[in-house]
Amino acid sequence: MTQRDRTLSLLGLAAKAGKIESGELSTEKAVKKGRGRLVIVAEDASDNTKKMFRNMCKYYEVPYVEFGTKEELGHWIGRAYRASICILEEGFAKAVLKKMNLNMEV
Numbered sequence: 124m125t126q127r128d129r130t131l132s133l134l135g136l137a138a139k140a141g142k143i144e145s146g147e148l149s150t151e152k153a154v155k156k157g158r159g160r161l162v163i164v165a166e167d168a169s170d171n172t173k174k175m176f177r178n179m180c181k182y183y184e185v186p187y188v189e190f191g192t193k194e195e196l197g198h199w200i201g202r203a204y205r206a207s208i209c210i211l212e213e214g215f216a217k218a219v220l221k222k223m224n225l226n227m228e229v
Contacts, residue, residue: 126222126224127191129181129222130190130191130219130222130223131191131195131196131199132137132199133215133218133219133222134163134196134199134200134210135180135199135200135201136210136215137200137215137219138199138200138201139201140212140215142211142212142215143198143200143208143209143210143211143215144158144159144208144209144211145196145200145202145205145207145208145209146205146206146207147207149209150162150207150208150209151179152188154179154183154185154209155179155183157183157220158209158211158229159180159183159185159209159210159211160186160209160210160211160212160213160216161185161187161188161209161210161216161219161220162176162179162180162185162186162187162188162207162208162210163188163189163190163196163208163209163210163219164176164187164188164189164190164207165189165190165191165192165193165195165196165205165206165207166189166190166191166192167192167193168189168193168206168207172206172207173189176207181206186216186220186227186228186229188193188197188220188225188227190223190224191214193206196208213229216229
């Protein structure tokens with residue numbers, strides 16, 4: 124199992140635990156309500172989507188990462204294509220960042 128698969132598998136675990144919001148509207152709402160701990164946007168999302176979430180995350184001080192494809196993100200959380208995912212729980216957010224080898228504050 125590759126590091127990428129392990130990271131995606133962890134997202135699936137967070138989804139089963141009910142600790143994520145997915146889809147652009149739900150992700151945006153979670154960040155604006157202060158519930159977001161980490162936002163993940165698909166690498167193949169549109170430039171507008173990436174820019175919107177980058178700016179929003181900077182403003183609300185939520186870590187932002189581009190990872191995976193829309194198909195991968197959706198598949199691993201048991202949904203259709205997803206351009207964005209918001210992790211709601213700090214432990215999962217830290218674990219995902221660690222799997223990605225990123226040192227970011229959550």
